[in-house]
Amino acid sequence: MKIKKNIPLIDQHDKLGFWGGKFGGSYIPETLKKPVNELTEKFKKLRKNKSFIAKRDFYFKSYIGSPTRFIKLDNLSKHLGGAEIWAKVVSDANGGAHKIYNATVHALICKAMGKKYIIGDTGAGYAGKMLSMAAKKFGLKCKIFMGAKDIKRQKPNCDAIRKNGAEIVPVTTGSQTLVDAVSECMRYWVSNCDTTHMCVGSTVGPNIFVKICGWSTAQISRELKAQLILEFKNIPKKIKLINCVGGGSSAYGFWSEFIDYPKTQIELIGVEAGGPKNSKLHAAPLSRNAKLGILHGAASYVCQDKEGQINETESISAGLDYPGVSPIHCFLKDAKRARYTYATDEDALNAYKLVTRFEKLNPSLEPSHAFAEAIKIAPKLSQDNMIIVNSCGDAKKDRDILKQRLGKK
Amino acid sequence: MNSPIAEAFIKANKNKRPALLTYTVAGDNSKKKSLQILNAISNYADICEIGFPHNTPIADGGQIQTSAYRAIKNGIRISDVFDIVSIYRKNKNSKPIILMGYYNMIFQYGENKFLKSCKNSGVDGLIVVDLPWPENKKFAKKCKNNFIDFIQLISPTTSFERLKKIIKDSHNVIYYISMLSTTGGKLKVSPKEILLNYNKIKKINPKKKCIIGFGITEKNISKLKSSDGLVVGSQISKEISRSLNNRQNPVTNVSKLVKKLKNKIL
Numbered sequence: 270m271k272i273k274k275n276i277p278l279i280d281q282h283d284k285l286g287f288w289g290g291k292f293g294g295s296y297i298p299e300t301l302k303k304p305v306n307e308l309t310e311k312f313k314k315l316r317k318n319k320s321f322i323a324k325r326d327f328y329f330k331s332y333i334g335s336p337t338r339f340i341k342l343d344n345l346s347k348h349l350g351g352a353e354i355w356a357k358v359v360s361d362a363n364g365g366a367h368k369i370y371n372a373t374v375h376a377l378i379c380k381a382m383g384k385k386y387i388i389g390d391t392g393a394g395y396a397g398k399m400l401s402m403a404a405k406k407f408g409l410k411c412k413i414f415m416g417a418k419d420i421k422r423q424k425p426n427c428d429a430i431r432k433n434g435a436e437i438v439p440v441t442t443g444s445q446t447l448v449d450a451v452s453e454c455m456r457y458w459v460s461n462c463d464t465t466h467m468c469v470g471s472t473v474g475p476n477i478f479v480k481i482c483g484w485s486t487a488q489i490s491r492e493l494k495a496q497l498i499l500e501f502k503n504i505p506k507k508i509k510l511i512n513c514v515g516g517g518s519s520a521y522g523f524w525s526e527f528i529d530y531p532k533t534q535i536e537l538i539g540v541e542a543g544g545p546k547n548s549k550l551h552a553a554p555l556s557r558n559a560k561l562g563i564l565h566g567a568a569s570y571v572c573q574d575k576e577g578q579i580n581e582t583e584s585i586s587a588g589l590d591y592p593g594v595s596p597i598h599c600f601l602k603d604a605k606r607a608r609y610t611y612a613t614d615e616d617a618l619n620a621y622k623l624v625t626r627f628e629k630l631n632p633s634l635e636p637s638h639a640f641a642e643a644i645k646i647a648p649k650l651s652q653d654n655m656i657i658v659n660s661c662g663d664a665k666k667d668r669d670i671l672k673q674r675l676g677k678k
Numbered sequence: 679m680n681s682p683i684a685e686a687f688i689k690a691n692k693n694k695r696p697a698l699l700t701y702t703v704a705g706d707n708s709k710k711k712s713l714q715i716l717n718a719i720s721n722y723a724d725i726c727e728i729g730f731p732h733n734t735p736i737a738d739g740g741q742i743q744t745s746a747y748r749a750i751k752n753g754i755r756i757s758d759v760f761d762i763v764s765i766y767r768k769n770k771n772s773k774p775i776i777l778m779g780y781y782n783m784i785f786q787y788g789e790n791k792f793l794k795s796c797k798n799s800g801v802d803g804l805i806v807v808d809l810p811w812p813e814n815k816k817f818a819k820k821c822k823n824n825f826i827d828f829i830q831l832i833s834p835t836t837s838f839e840r841l842k843k844i845i846k847d848s849h850n851v852i853y854y855i856s857m858l859s860t861t862g863g864k865l866k867v868s869p870k871e872i873l874l875n876y877n878k879i880k881k882i883n884p885k886k887k888c889i890i891g892f893g894i895t896e897k898n899i900s901k902l903k904s905s906d907g908l909v910v911g912s913q914i915s916k917e918i919s920r921s922l923n924n925r926q927n928p929v930t931n932v933s934k935l936v937k938k939l940k941n942k943i944l
Contacts, residue, residue, distance in 0.1 A: 285813060296781055296808040298737040300858055303835035442743060443733060455736045460859045462835065563782040564734060566808070576756050577786035578733045 270604045274529050278521070278597055279483040286476030287568070289603055292596035295475040297566050301455075304462040309477045311382055316484065324377060329488055332406065333369050336492040337361040339500070339657075344627035345644075352509075352650035354643055355657045356630060357493050359519065364399045365663035366633070367486055367519040368470065372399035374485040375468035376407045382466060388412045389468040390454040392419055392447030392515070393588030393635065394426025394666055396470030401435035411435035414454040418445040419587045426666045444581040447515075447591045451565050471516025472595035475566035479595060486522025489659065494526045505655050506534055509646070512659040513638040514539040514609065515552065515588050517595035519661040528606060536608065539598060540638045542584035543611035550583035554594050555602050555609035564593040570602075585614035585670065586634035588662065612641035618674055620644050621664070633662035634670065682774040682802050683827050684850050686724045687887045687906060695943050696903050697724040699889060700936055701778065701911030703745035704728045704762050705754030706918055711928060712749075713762055715918075718933035720771045722940040727805070727909065730759045730779040737807045739862035741912040744919055756787055760799040767800035776803035776829065789817060793824045803827035805853060811844045822849060829853050834867075834875060845882050853909070854879060856892045862912025865893035869901035876905055896935070900942040910939055 270289040273281055278288075286294045297305060315321045329335040338358040346354045359367045372389070379387045387409045391397030397413035404411035413430055417439045420427055430437055438457075443449040451469070458467040469478035472486075497504055510527060512520035520539050527535045541553035551557055554570040562571035564579060572580040572592035584590040601607040612620070617634055620641035624630055632640060636659060643656045650656070664671065680688065690697035700723040705712050716726055731746035731754060738746065759777070766772050777796065784792045784806065796804065804826055809817065811830060818828035830848040832841060833855040845852060854876055857867045872890060879888050890902055891909030902908055917935050921928035 294813065295810075296813070297810060298807055298833075299810050299831040300737075300833040300835050300855060302810055302833075302840070303837065442747070448734065452734050452736050456739070456860045459737055460863060463858060560786070563780075563785060563808070565736065571782075573782070573786070575786065577780075577782040578750065579782075 270600065272528065272604045272606055277487070278525060278528055278600070279480045282476060288596050288600040291561065292569055292599040293476050293479060293567050295566055296563050296568070297475050298459055300459050301462060305475055305477055312378065312477060312481055315378065315381060321377070321381070325374060328373055328377070329370070333363045333373060334361060335488060336496065339493060339496040342628050342630070345624060346647070348627055349644060349647045351648040351652065352646070352654035352656045353652065354647055355655060356660045357489065357523065357657060358630065359489055359659055359661040360632065360663040364395070364402055365665060366395040366399065367489060367522060367661045368395040368399040369402070370485040370488055370522065371470065371482045371518060372396065372403040372468065374481060375400070375466065376403035376409060378481070379409055379466035380407055384464060384466045386410045386461070386465040387468060388414065388454055388457055388465055390414045390447065390450040390470050392450065392590055393586065393633070393662070394419065394423035394430065395588060395662060397437070398426045398429045400468055401430045401433035404435060405433045412438055412457070414438045414440055414450045414457065416444070416446040416450045417441045419447065419450070422670060423587055423666050425668055446582070447587065448579060455565065471518040472521050472597060473516040473565060473567060473569070473593060479567065479597060482518050483521045483525065483597065486518050487525040489519070489522040490524060490526035493523070493657070504530070504534070507654045508534065509536045509538055509654065509656045510659070511538045511540065511639045511643050511656060513589060513635045513661070514541050514555065514594060514598060515591050515635065517598040519659055521595065521597055523659040524607070532606065537601065537606060538642060539607055539609040540642045541609060541611040542586055542589035542638060543613040543616070544583045546613045546615050548583060550581060551611065552582035552584045552590050552592060553611040554592065555598060556611045567596050569593050569596045569599045585617060586638065588635040589638065610642060612638040616641040621671070622675065630660060631664045632660045633664045634667050635662050636660045681825065681827060681850060683725060683776070686774050690724050691906065696905050697889070697907035698722065698940055698943060699725045699727055699907055699909040700914060701727040701729060701909055702914055703731050703742065703749050704759040705731065705749035705752060706745040706915070707748050707922060707928065708752050709754065709758050709762060713766055714929045715932050716762070716766045717769055718929050719936040720769065720773050722936045723773055725774045725776060725907070727776045727778050727911070728759065728763065730756060730777060730783055732780040732783055735780060737860050739860040739912060741862040741915040741919070745915040756783065760795045763801055764799035774802040775800060776805060777801050778805040779807065781806050781809045789820060793820060793826060796826055797824055801826060803829055803851065805829045805831065811847060815847065818847065827851055831855060832879060834858060841879065842882055845879070845886060848886055851887045851889060852879060854888055854890045856890055856894070859892055861892055862915070863893050865898055869898060872902060873904065896938050896942060899939055903943040908943065
């Protein structure tokens with residue numbers, strides 16, 4: 270499996286939508302063929318349309334607040350010794366996480382397609398919150414599908430969704446988390462695809478949704494590249510880009526500009542959710558070698574049993590609590606361009622404690638998984654190494670969990 | 679020689695009525711009960727569709743989801759599904775069997791091994807919900823080589839151009855999805871409109887048998903009886919759920935329901 274140079278990774282798929290010949294595709298019911306094809310055609314045109322791009326850039330800047338900060342974590346670096354640790358503070362973005370990029374682009378596409386209704390899934394509630402924000406901003410009616418378990422544990426985001434005027438549809442089937450929310454959202458789309466646009470909250474789902482999401486979050490690495498050049502005049506020689514991976518939208522966005530660089534110069538490290546320590550349940554299909562399977566319209570490595578029933582997963586971070594992963598991360602793994610590992614719930618909590626002790630930064634439990642890996646490897650690296658962590662979400666939504674687990678207010 | 683599925687249509691259409699296809703989830707609510715249900719409804723149904731339960735069914739509504747979760751919770755494995763089929767097929771009164779499910783289950787089992795098990799147990803046709811045309815071309819061909827009818831799905835959103843291509847690649851039977859919905863939704867288009875689309879399909883190739891499903895219940899089935907065949911699924915799942923909730927025997931209740939359905943299309 271080989272990655273081509275000078276072509277965005279999201280476009281390196283074959284005619285049927287497969288990356289590396291086997292990841293991705295569009296395993297969808299016949300009813301969705303037409304809306305998916307229409308969306309594919311529309312997106313193909315829009316991404317070449319100068320006025321659409323100008324609109325996107327305008328809203329990225331004026332509404333999302335791009336660029337987000339790129340900062341050195343001096344105290345944390347000193348405490349750990351070894352590599353310099355930096356953070357791309359994507360949680361600066363309007364709404365507090367990277368999900369706003371995809372949500373904004375989907376709202377713009379929805380408008381361009383002349384549809385008035387938009388639906389989306391959410392796990393941590395960020396994708397839902399951002400979609401409800403974007404829907405409000407662009408005058409669209411919005412429904413958010415969310416697992417009943419997640420509604421309980423991510424209350425602050427649910428409050429925000431409702432405040433934005435969107436309806437939350439609780440999903441009570443299966444494990445009552447993101448996996449069931451995505452299923453229910455797709456089912457709703459099957460029934461309402463003539464009037465409604467669907468936004469998939471990450472780089473997962475049928476081929477076109479992977480592409481749109483990746484195209485949207487790629488803004489993160491465009492900014493980072495410019496910021497690196499501004500800071501160092503060149504791209505430094507030894508960089509490690511560490512990102513948490515659930516579906517994989519922030520990781521792809523964080524990496525996309527750097528995939529063509531040699532691995533020796535820029536290493537890409539994805540950190541999945543290992544779940545509670547000693548638990549068999551995890552949400553780490555890449556790092557724990559799950560089998561190839563089909564979930565939510567695409568082929569990827571999926572946590573599943575021998576017969577293809579999808580496993581329940583367990584993670585302290587609702588945003589990573591998903592049994593599948595983006596086909597483009599499967600491709601990056603098998604092409605050996607990125608390395609994937611996992612952090613347990615406890616690792617993430619400890620990382621959160623350490624980061625907040627030393628820095629004015631409040632990473633949510635998702636990027637805390639990435640910080641856990643940074644904290645683990647930094648002391649072993651010499652000072653000419655640079656670790657950059659994508660701090661892609663803010664911990665406000667984790668208020669209740671943090672209070673319960675750490676006694677924090 | 680005609681396939682058993684084709685024979686079932688000939689027999690029903692000779693009596694100037696559509697074939698009645700029932701859909702039940704294998705193992706709902708247990709292996710034994712689901713076999714008893716199949717045996718009982720064979721007095722009225724012409725073809726039995728059997729779903730192999732999957733826990734992320736993206737095209738099924740609440741009723742069939744409930745049936746599938748119930749079956750999985752009771753420990754149904756794919757081997758049990760094939761067991762059910764092969765035991766059922768030993769019944770002299772048994773009807774042709776169409777298995778219906780999601781592609782991941784076939785993918786994990788292995789396409790070739792799956793088709794072999796289909797053949798050995800007596801499966802006559804397959805419907806794979808999330809493997810649309812043209813993605814299904816290769817697998818559909820494999821089915822044909824194994825004398826298993828791969829049933830192509832068509833929906834109201836299918837364009838005319840696409841329709842022609844799908845029909846050209848189809849085997850004996852085409853399944854027309856009545857409306858934009860998951861299974862078991864309320865019929866939100868008129869039977870007249872459904873038949874209009876149905877006739878468009880038939881016009882392209884009158885030889886292909888076209889069955890209609892999604893949203894069909896005893897309330898509306900008679901209005902669609904000019905078609906080749908009609909599928910009822912969710913109402914049966916609902917009846918099983920209702921029976922279990924009321925501590926009644928689902929076998930007798932489902933059997934009564936299917937008898938009623940049959941009487942409506944005579």
